[in-house]
Amino acid sequence: MLQRFVNLSSLTNWFVPDSHQPTEETEMRLELRPLGEDDFRRGFLETLSGLAAVDLTPEQAEEIWKTRTTAGIHTAVALTGGRVIGTASLLVEKKCIHRGGLVGHIEDVAIHADFRRRGVGTRLVDHLTALAVSLDC
Numbered sequence: 001m002l003q004r005f006v007n008l009s010s011l012t013n014w015f016v017p018d019s020h021q022p023t024e025e026t027e028m029r030l031e032l033r034p035l036g037e038d039d040f041r042r043g044f045l046e047t048l049s050g051l052a053a054v055d056l057t058p059e060q061a062e063e064i065w066k067t068r069t070t071a072g073i074h075t076a077v078a079l080t081g082g083r084v085i086g087t088a089s090l091l092v093e094k095k096c097i098h099r100g101g102l103v104g105h106i107e108d109v110a111i112h113a114d115f116r117r118r119g120v121g122t123r124l125v126d127h128l129t130a131l132a133v134s135l136d137c
Contacts, residue, residue, distance in 0.1 A: 043084040104132030
């Protein structure tokens with residue numbers, strides 16, 4: 001079972017062990033953290049293109065990222081060896097129902113093709129779920 005950490009103040013260097021028994025082939029140490037400026041040149045766009053064509057330069061993508069960040073969208077990345085191999089985003093929405101409560105939506109989960117089926121997506125989703133809980137979603 002995955003461990004859940006709910007008292008996150010940020011998305012910095014957080015690691016959640018998988019429930020599977022790691023093997024030499026699947027064991028991988030990941031750095032999970034917020035998307036940063038350098039990540040657009042470390043494989044973020046290539047990883048994201050596993051969902052759909054990106055067709056943006058790193059500079060154009062950075063401008064979109066700044067707008068999304070200002071809007072309160074939390075994008076996390078998974079890195080190994082300094083390379084972005086996974087990403088996912090948490091959108092927090094204030095509802096008119098549930099007494100104006102917050103709801104988190106996890107979207108755009110993308111894992112680089114070379115790293116799929118190794119628990120990277122699970123770790124990212126678990127990471128953002130814990131963030132959502134810490135934000136009272």
